[in-house]
Amino acid sequence: MKTWASKTVLYDPELRSVMVRALYGTPLAIPIGMTIATIVIAACAAITGDAAFALLSAVMGCVGAFRLGTQILYRRKQTSFSTAVFERLAYAGAWATALTMSCFGAYAVTAHADDRIVTLAVAQTIGYIAGIAGRNSSRPFITNVQVTFAALPFAGALIASQIPAFVVIAGALLMTVVLTISSSEVIHRVFLSNFRTTRDLKTIATTDSITSLLNRRGFIEEVEERLSSGRRTYLLSVDVDDFKTVNDTLGHDVGDALLSLVAARISSVLESSEKAARIGGDEFMIVSDRTSKDVAELAALVVSLFADPISVGKATLSVSVSIGLTNATGESIERSLKHCDLALYKAKAEGKNRWLSYVPELSEAYDRRIELEQDLAKAIVEGQFELHFQPIYSPRGRTILLCEALMRWRHPTRGSVSPSEFIPLAEQNGLIKSLGSFAIEQALKAAISWPQPVGVSVNVSAKQFHRDHDLVGVIEDALRRTGVAPHRVTIEVTETTLAEDKDFVIATLHRIRALGVKVALDDFGTGYSSLSYFAELPIDMLKIDRAFVGSIATSTKARALMRAITGLAGDLNVPMIVEGVETPEQFEAVTRFAPYGVQGFLFARPMPKEDIDPIIDRRVALPAIDRPSTTTAKKGRSSAA
CATH class of the missing domain: 3.20.20.450 (EAL domain)
Known part of the structure; x- marks a missing residue:
């Protein structure tokens, strides 16, 4: 089951991204928790004068600073680094915290008989384990390693003390570890099921059933995300010329089959960073982050794709497309779509089977x-x-x-x-x-x-x-x-x-x-x-x-x-x-x-x-x-x- 869960996350980039995002989803909880732990260990150092506590307090503070730094880096640079990098940084911070916490608890029990010190150690360690169970239970791997690192050395020290109350605490602690590990697997499976259900519903809502491309809703979401991130964004509106004649003369089944083939041809020349969509009828859209020169070449290439006839069942159809192109960077999605349509209308008015780029004069003509x-x-x-x-x-x-x-x-x-x-x-x-x-x-x-x-x-x-x-x-x-x-x-x-x-x-x-x-x-x-x-x-x-x-x-x-x-x-x-x-x-x-x-x-x-x-x-x-x-x-x- 563990192997299955790990492979599920590893080979599903979208799921892995969501899981890593969850690790960084509570930016205030980790710094606050680390600060409290550092203060508790420092208090023990002040009460006892033990340099080991001072050292552990300094280590906990450094680990806390490291984890705060990764939080800041994730929020600022998450598009610049791979998901795996941030996942490893989160693992390193979590496990370093667990080891430091375990060393503090074990040392407090074995080296000091002061009830105040032991109470602080027990309370801090158990509180930490409880926090892991509540915050990371959907990630079995990181959870299991954390609770093991944090609990076993501390429980061993409690049992070694042979104090009956400490032995009872150790037993409860080990039981907590067992329950946390078993429940994390169950919670993880529930999480995966909910994730897939949500993703399937979203896919249905944002995917065109005929071409399997994005539909209008999915395309708008994609473009809005690009525009909000400041990425270079060009839009191409691709319309099949005289498509109504195909539906009227050959039927809608042939028309739908033709749309699927048109979608396949368009998709065949797109880069991995580009998306195509069918936003309605015989109109397709492409969003691209190429340079102005390269996106113009893309528009010309898409037009040329249809120089050869398309075979649909027993029919061989001569198909052409017209394209309107606009630079959407820095503009609203509504305005960009309007500009794209104006360029498309102009291309059709000039004889179809061509592409045109938007110029401001088209808006003036439209307003008139x-x-x-x-x-x-x-x-x-x-x-x-x-x-x-x-x-x-x-x-x-x-x-x-x-x-x-x-x-x-x-x-x-x-x-x-x-x-x-x-x-x-x-x-x-x-x-x-x-x-x-x-x-x-x-x-x-x-x-x-x-x-x-x-x-x-x-x-x-x-x-x-x-x-x-x-x-x-x-x-x-x-x-x-x-x-x-x-x-x-x-x-x-x-x-x-x-x-x-x-x-x-x-x-x-x-x-x-x-x-x-x-x-x-x-x-x-x-x-x-x-x-x-x-x-x-x-x-x-x-x-x-x-x-x-x-x-x-x-x-x-x-x-x-x-x-x-x-x-x-x-x-x-x-x-x-x-x-x-x-x-x-x-x-x-x-x-x-x-x-x-x-x-x-x-x-x-x-x-x-x-x-x-x-x-x-x-x-x-x-x-x-x-x-x-x-x-x-x-x-x-x-x-x-």
Whole structure:
């Protein structure tokens, strides 16, 4: 049993550390006890004038000073020395105390007949043994050695005196030794059982069940401990790109298996001083104490780990990760985690499969975003949004075919806020549904006063196709309240709208067309699947993205692409509208492909209803076409603003 207990402590570093901590867990008890013992022995020296007592008092004082010094060293340097060193120092101090105490008791009984001296020796020795039993009983090895050293020589001296009272005291003392040794083993086993139970419960509470890494709670505790000790601390937030697609298409079992494999790859490149955690969903965290250069190399290494596909069961998956990195040293855990997340979001926004380190500018952008998000909700209530309209012309008849409605936000203090800034924000927080309904309603109201041939088109976000939003009902309600003929209304969607729920989106588009409303595919050629779903989509018009127009006047490749798209649209009998026409040269090149309509800054910029109404039923002189191209349009400006 003793061998088992010793090996249990020796081969379990965490348990050994706890046991050694217990040896130093009562910093005042040992110095006070040693001081009292030194004073008692010194009193005996003063009463008897015996130099041996003086010597023993000096030895006890030196041992006490040694043990006080080890207490101070442990509290100041416990991270600098091994647990074994402090364990040996504690053993040496305890056993030296026991031997000195035993020598004092034995000498007092054998060398002096003075009852006062013997009483002091008996009281001090028995009190010391009792203190050992109470304080160190969970450590059988140190306890057994202490009580043996302290009791046997003293008991032997008591028996040798042949004084009946002393013999009785010796018997009681030996009985105390036997009971202390036997009970220490039992107490030690109970201590080990409680320790393991507590550790198991803590492990369950701080460990992720899928990956066996730390969970969020365990990771926070680990980081807080490092920060409180002043260690250099870097945090890396690792997020699996597009993980939701795996769960949605292959199931959660495959998703969980993938997370385990991702955790294994991350763990394979970590040093022993580093910890990894899964803090939720597909997000992992790493805490590292490397230098800034080395931790940057670690981030790049983790990204590169996923260059090769991962096999999960019968599936082979191409996986990438994005990483946000921040130096957490000297900061609060909440602030550091926020900085890590901001860097991660930026990495994802820049294309994923990369890592970025936090810079203060990210916090400034985040604060602006939060303020803008709060202002956005208020703007809808206060009516700060309005529609501007950009006409789409027939290149042959020079008449306006329809006008595209574009949302504009005139902020009371910020001025004009770009749609590229507030539209993504509205999509993220769900306000796009309210904005979209507003745009449809206002666009149809504007079209009431226009001549019958002129239609209106409204852009619809992919978020408006969610199953919890009745887009068809919104359009139908707007048609009923305004009285606009359905064939004058066009709903513009992009290819990326199909990304999340293709079947539902296609079914919704069929229902929209059943109302008599037209559907246009916007930004054609820039989506994730330009041709794969093209034949399935119920569309009435095709809008060619400005990316194909920019160099069409000078590039043979651009013209070849335009010919291919024109042929496809012709074969499918879908009219084609070309966006982003900004120079006479582009207009001339585009008209060779006989598009149904053209749109761009060359003809008109988006404008409020009161500005477009006077020109909407007139033929267009297009004076810009008759002027040199260098004076027509400012380069770098988009007609899709």
